[in-house]
Amino acid sequence: MRTLLLHCAWVLGVAGIALRGGPSVADEPPPTARSALNVVFLLADDLGWGDLSCYGNRRFRTPHLDRLAAEGTLFTHYYQAGSVCSPSRAALMTGKYPAELRIHGHLATPQQNAQRDMPNHLDPAVPTLARLLRQAGYKTIHIGKWHLGRPNDAPQGLSLYGFDVARWIDCQEGDRNLWGIQERPQASRELIDAAIAEIEAHRSGPFYCQVWFNDPHAPLAPSPEQMATFRRQTPEGFTSPFMVYAATVVEMDRQIGRLMQKLKELGLEDRTIIVFSSDNGPEDIDIGNAAWSAYGSAGPLRGRKRSLYEGGIRVPLIVRGPTVPAGRVDDRSVICGVDFLPTVCELAGWEIPAEVREGIRGQSMAAAWRGEETPRFQPLxxxxxxxxxxxxxxxxxxxxxxxxxxxxxxxxxxxxxxxxxxxxxxxxxxxxxxxxxxxxxxxxxxxxxxxxTLPPGLVEESAGKNDYPWPGR
Amino acid sequence: MRTLLLHCAWVLGVAGIALRGGPSVADEPPPTARSALNVVFLLADDLGWGDLSCYGNRRFRTPHLDRLAAEGTLFTHYYQAGSVCSPSRAALMTGKYPAELRIHGHLATPQQNAQRDMPNHLDPAVPTLARLLRQAGYKTIHIGKWHLGRPNDAPQGLSLYGFDVARWIDCQEGDRNLWGIQERPQASRELIDAAIAEIEAHRSGPFYCQVWFNDPHAPLAPSPEQMATFRRQTPEGFTSPFMVYAATVVEMDRQIGRLMQKLKELGLEDRTIIVFSSDNGPEDIDIGNAAWSAYGSAGPLRGRKRSLYEGGIRVPLIVRGPTVPAGRVDDRSVICGVDFLPTVCELAGWEIPAEVREGIRGQSMAAAWRGEETPRFQPLxxxxxxxxxxxxxxxxxxxxxxxxxxxxxxxxxxxxxxxxxxxxxxxxxxxxxxxxxxxxxxxxxxxxxxxxTLPPGLVEESAGKNDYPWPGR
CATH class of the missing domain: 3.30.1120.10 (Arylsulfatase, C-terminal domain)
Known part of the structure; x- marks a missing residue:
């Protein structure tokens, strides 16, 4: 009943905003937005389509994300717009294809970026979801891995990209670095701690809080305690990718459970949409820093990270919230990362200005999130x-x-x-x-x-090839 | 020149035996056999088609087996008759399909064997390659993993199966067990030590010596020294399947190099055929005792151990000897483990008795080993x-x-x-x-x-299926 009332309040609020339309120029959030839904967007790093038990993983269990799926909707045809980190994230933030932004691969050193005809950061002139939501009166929060760079002369933080608050940008804060082997076991815990703190601080809402984990991206180094359950036959002195990877994903799942519990305690559950996904498929064991951990699974899909086969680009999408049907598996809707911006804007009741809308390649899939049949208008x-x-x-x-x-x-x-x-x-x-x-x-x-239509640039010699050095040839 | 002379001597010897035909009933080897070629058969355990650098492996190098291939012939279309240990080995020893012998899977405990309608050991009544070669005057030597069982009441050794000498049967000797984690790093060395000792003892020949490694079958535990080269980015406290597997295969390769050197020193190189192969495709990382090691590669082939796709059954075959063209890649001949018995018998100049011949499913591929186009008469x-x-x-x-x-x-x-x-x-x-x-x-x-035509028996519920627990289905 409470859900229903809040839902109605939210629908009315949305309608009010939608009728008003356009961005607010006031410093204060538009009062109508105060009743809008909060959005928490949890993004795992290099987690495969088949890595959650609710997606068929029988090798270890992820009970908290399974519960999120049971209380919400699990999508089986969800894609990111890229097959590695930076491109996928650029699309999530802008609704554009990453190649349009010249973000063809992961952002690396300036030399490596230049060599691949890539910029050093996402162009701050491109409208982002966070900028739009800030205009809509949302408090916008980023926590964790960003991997979209920022101009050298930009102040600390991601305000250029529309975030009011940014914590642990690229998993670093002060002297600490959650990529370091020593810090690695606590990475998800630290990010969730920060998320809980920021959500508590901005609980009056509406807020958009994205928690972008660095788990389970390599290099991984879970603690012996985290790995103990998964050691099984592996003798002392050796570790298996299974134990390293399972320990990491299960720890991330545990921390997500802690956040879910906190949202409940704060009474935010009924006015917060939680979205869970991953940026691309599972890492490959032939990558040096993943040699001891790359156990991720794309389920029955073909290919892994970097590949344009399904396993590289198709990832979990779980959505839970007051407007989202519970216990539903959506095996029908085809959704992509380029849809995220327009979808969240619709949920926030924020009409995207026409000049911004023109540059967006995705479409709102908010109806699909509500359980309605939603055709795509354009190919992906x-x-x-x-x-x-x-x-x-x-x-x-x-x-x-x-x-x-x-x-x-x-x-x-x-x-x-x-x-x-x-x-x-x-x-x-x-x-x-x-x-x-x-x-x-x-x-x-x-x-x-x-x-x-895409910018030209380096295409590596081996790209697009699937040859093998056959003996004698 | 020396090779040529020996080759001629061997051909004459063969002709003599072939004309005489049939098994010898004398205790002493027939004198004509003294000039026959020796055969050393090296069989790796769970090594994949793509695990040697001469088969396209670019992840680590196997210089000694590469040299064997460069000095001999490398076959690309070689199959074992089984997709796991015992079936493949049964076919190598008998020339029969393993299923005819009810050896459908690996021999395990009597309970497990009974459950799968399998015997506890290869039926000693079935003629074996070793029995035939012993009749031909060969000293027959087995060293290492056997995995074909033996009757409980049989004396120690494998004389029932035709072996004059058997050392490290199933990698155990006295109190020692080369499967043990402590002994594991020395396994290949110990087996090659035994092979060298037996070959030295029987150097006058002819001998048939099979060295069946337990490397790189799981569980693996190479020493820190063996792994050091392959540690790369893996932090202390962790190990990667790459470092475990590469260390093991490279150690096996090193020991094979030592045997090759010894054959040279003993002056046996020009009258010894060396055969190298593996019993099936590479192990799967989801098998408990391979969780920290299963890095083996089937190259571009599909599937791994147990699978009837190529990666499970197609393995390296390298043959080097005085009658074998050097530096040749045979991309044409289709050869199978059931061919091994008739092939080696032909090389030994031993005519297989008709009543034995009837039960053999393979054909001699000795002509292919000599570099001649050799069609198959029957499907596999x-x-x-x-x-x-x-x-x-x-x-x-x-x-x-x-x-x-x-x-x-x-x-x-x-x-x-x-x-x-x-x-x-x-x-x-x-x-x-x-x-x-x-x-x-x-x-x-x-x-x-x-x-x-095959004996009936248990077919597991999941056999032949490739389903996936898709969400919501």
Whole structure:
């Protein structure tokens, strides 16, 4: 009953804002926004589609995220717009394809960025979700890994990008660095501590709080206590990726449980939407700093981080809140990271100004979050210009497009063309390109047309290839 | 020149024996056999097709086996007749399909064997390669892992199976056990020490000496010194499967190099054929005792140990000797473990008695070992009745047949039917069953007809399935 009342209050509040429209110029939040829903956005780092037990993981359990899913809706066709950290995050923050922003790979050193024709940071001139929500009267909070850079001359913090509060930016604060081997076991705890503190401070709301974990991104170093449950047959003196990875994910899950409990204690549960996702697929064991930890799973999907096959870009999405049906699995809606900005703006009752709307590639999927059938208006596109590791099976072509149930992967020179019926064949095992030449041609044209709109730049020699150094060849 | 002379002597010797034919009943070896080639058969345990640098491994190097390949012939289409230890070994020793012998999986405890309708040991009544070679006047030597059991009332040793000498049977000798964590780093060294001692003792020849390593089968525990080179970014207190596995394989390779050097010093190089292979594909990281080590690679092939996809059954085969072309990659010949017995008998110049020949499913590939084009006369068959682990992509149907360039995998109830052009598509990515219904039907009939000849027995519930616990289903 309480939920229903709050829900009604929220709907009325939204309606008020929506009618008013446009950004507020006042310093104070518009009073109508005070009843708007809070949003907590939890983003794991390199967690695979199959890593939560509610997504089919039978190797270890994630009870708190399972409960979040049981109390909310779990989406099976959710994608990020990138196959590594920075591109995915850029899309979440801007609603644009990361390649438009020249964020083709992870932001690294200025030299490495220049070499790959990438900027050193997300262009602060590009409108962000946080800026829009701040205009809508939200207190905007960022905690944890950012990985979108910031101008050298910018003050500490992420206010340029619309955040009122920014803590543990890229997991560093003061002298402390949660990437360090010593600090690593406490990383999720520290970030959740900060989140709880900020949420308590801004409990009157509305607030948008994103907690971007560095777990379970490599390098990982859980404590012996965290690993003990998962040691099993592994002898002293050795550690297994299973024990390292499971300990880390289960610790992150435990901390998320602590945050859920806190929201309940604060009486915020009924006016807060919690969103959980990951930025890309699981890391590969051939990456040096993941050699002892890369046990993440993409479930039945093909490929891992960096790959444009499903396992690289398709990740968990769990949404729980007063407007979200409980205990539902949405196996229908196709949602992408570029949708996050318009979706959250709709939930916040904030009409995106037309000049901003034009640059956004996603669409609001707020109706899907409410349990309504929500068709997509445009195909989704991906690109990857660099090396992909390990088994040839993992190494995708350079471009991908999903349109309805079809997904096409191809190299622009047509050296590889693969068409999959993703709904029937989520593992991308049956290439139907030969059988459906007209669909293949149509999607290939769309992908190549899209690619032509993107900034040019370095394409690594091995990108898009899946060759193997066969003996004697 | 010396090679040529010895080669001629060997050919004459062979001819003499071949004309004489049939088994010798004398206790002493037939004098004609004294000039016959020695055979050293090195069998790694769970080493993948892609684990040697000469097979494309770019993650660590195996210089001694690379040299063996450079001085001999490397085969790319070599299969074992089983996808795990005992079945593969049974076929190597008998030339029969392991399922005929009811050796469907690995031999375990009597209870586990009974549950799976398996015997506790290879039936000693079945003719073995060692028995035939002993009849041919060879000194027959087994060293290391056997995993084919032996009757409880049999004396120590493997004389029932035709071996004059057996050392470190199943890697145990006296109080020592090379499977123990403490002994594990020395396992390959100990086996090679024993091999060198036995070869020195029987250097006058001819001898057949099989060294069946337990490396790199789990559980692995290389020493810190062995792992040091491969630690790289892995922090103290953690170990990576890469460092554990690479250290083990490189140590095995080093010990094989020591044996090669010894054969040279003993002047045996020019009258000894060395054969190197593995019993099945690389182990899976979801197996408890391999959780910290399962880094093995099947190269570009699909699947791992237990799977009937190529990665489970296709393994390295390197042959070096006076009759074997050097520096050759044989990308053409399709060879299987069931061929080993007739091949070695031909090389030994020993005509297999007709009543034994009847029961052998393989064919001599000695001509292929000499570099000659050698067609197969019969298709090859595989079966697997039990669970397969990890990614659905790895989990094959219950039956497989290879006939020419075609490989069909299917469940007898036709719930899964997959046809691959293995030469074009070694990664088994393009299922052509729909496109070639007549080939599919022909091979399916062959496989099912073959299966009907096999002893019935337990088929595990999950066998042949590749399902995934999809959310909400």
């Amino acid at each position: 596109f991906w690109e990857w210009r660099f090396r992909i590791f390990n088994h040839p099976w993992n190494r995708s072509p350079l471009l991908a497009v999903r349109d309805g149930d079809w997904k096409l992967l191809l190299n622009p020179d047509q050296s590889r063309v693969e068409l999959y019926d993703i709904r029937q064949d989520p593992g991308e095992q049956n290439n139907l390109a030969d059988r459906h030449p007209e669909i293949t041609a149509r999607l290939a044209e769309k992908a190549i047309t899209w690619q032509k | 068959f595989w079966e697997w009745r039990f669970r397969i682990f990890n990614h659905p992509w790895n989990r094959s149907p219950l039956l497989a047949v290879r006939d020419g360039d075609w490989k069909l995998l299917l469940n007898p109830d036709q719930s899964r039917v997959e046809l691959y052009d293995i030469r074009q598509d070694p990664g088994e990515q393009n299922n052509l069953a729909d496109r070639h219904p007549e080939i599919t039907a022909r091979l399916a009939e062959k496989a099912i007809t073959w299966q009907k």
